[in-house]
Amino acid sequence: MYISISPQKTGGAFSKSAGDFVSYLEKENQGKSLLDKEYFFNQYDDKIQPYEVIKEIDGNTSKLKHKEPKYYSITISPSHYELKHIHNNPEKLKAFVRDAMKEYAGSFNREIGGRPINVDDIKYYAKIEYERTFKSNDVAIRENKPFSKQIAHLKNELRKVERGEVPGNTRKLENEIQKLVRDAPYKIRGQAVEPGMKKEGLQSHIHIIVSRKDASNTYSLSPGSKYKASEVEMHGKKVKRGFERDRFFQNSEKAFDKMFNYNRNYVESYTARKMLSKDPKQYFLSLRNLGINEKKIAFKMIRQAGLQLPVLHLPQNKVGFAYKQLKRIIEASIKASSIGY
Structure with a gap:
């Protein structure tokens, strides 16, 4: 499960309203149809209209400064395994x-008012989405890029030949395109993965x-606060602050x-x-020390992810080491027949 928190984008190019994000x-x-639409929901209501969300978020900004974010966006992305476990049930989500x-x-x-913050103090609206598309920064797109560029070039040449603008062999060009598609590392239903294409699976x-x-x-409640849980003295009183x-x-x-x-x-x-991002060596030591059954499942998860690291942002000096260690562990385990496909 991946959870991210992002502030509202501010600046001249972005709307001060939540309208664009809701749209x-x-x-x-x-x-x-109305019956098939997915509605917004919050802690107590299930069918909240978009205009209600915009009205409530835009109208709840008292005393915020011009450049301060008026809202935050939280994205919760359960894994394929988690979704499969709950049968992708929207009510359970x-x-x-x-x-x-x-x-x-x-x-x-x-x-x-002298009490800890609870969920009734939070004004939020949530929406389930069921599809994802490939974006330019996805691993599949990056690794397919050399093939995609050549395919696009050859398709352009093929169109010119078919229009009679340049001489050429259409059959040869078609065969070259098909070979590039076959060689591309990431494909869906026989097509090389490109930006905007829908991802398969849950x-x-x-x-x-x-x-x-x-x-x-x-009260202003910022999950982007640079302060972790702490206390500070203000006007002679101790005040709690921060978000963990x-x-x-x-x-x-x-x-x-x-x-x-x-x-x-x-x-x-x-x-x-988090350990992988902070201490890759300790991460792999922990991975190696797992019990036999958990280790098999761990390796299967990593392999099904195409040897992608669970964390996308690693310091440059640690990326190579992390990948080499991960690959070495997986290859050694496969050779030892400890992991079944």
Whole structure:
């Protein structure tokens, strides 16, 4: 499970309203009947209209500065294994989001009226999406790029030949294109993967738009705070501040596991992904020390990911080492017949 938190994009090129983001989240509803549309939901309501979301988020910005984000975007992306475990059930996804937002509220080291913040203090709206498309920064697109460029060039040449603009052999060009498609490392239904193409398999994920201000439009609650849990003295009083991202990510995973009796493997845990980014050597030592059954599942997950590292952003001086170690462990295990396809 991957969870990310991003502030509203601000600046001259971006709208101050939540309207553009809400419209973007309506893309999968285009062309669908009212019965088939996916609605926004929050902690208590299931069928919230887009205009209500815009009105509530845009109207909950009291005393925020011009350049401050008015809302934050949380994206929760369950893995294929997690989605398969719950049979990709949207009602179960909603139930999980509601638990995760309790963890979100509890991760603020703040108080309102002398009590800890709870989910009723958070103004949020969530939307399930069921599709994903390949983007230019995806591994499949990057590794397919040399082939895609040649395919595009040859297709352009083929069109010119077919129009009689230049001499050429159409059959030869078609065969060259087919060979490049066959050689491309990533394909879907016989077609080389390109940006905009829909990804296969279970792709359900949740977008959550969260107001920067609390539900009473009084207190500013920023998950992007540079402060972790701490106390500071202001006007002679001790004031709590900060947001604990690690707590939110870890407790959300635990909530999913408890709610659905999910047995999380080491490599799909937030703790493991964080260790990989901080200390790759320790990560691989931990991977090697797993029990036999868990290790088999871990290697299968890594192999099915195409040897992609669970964390996309590693310091440059650690990337090569991490990949070499991962490949060496997997290859050694396969040779020892400890992993079955």
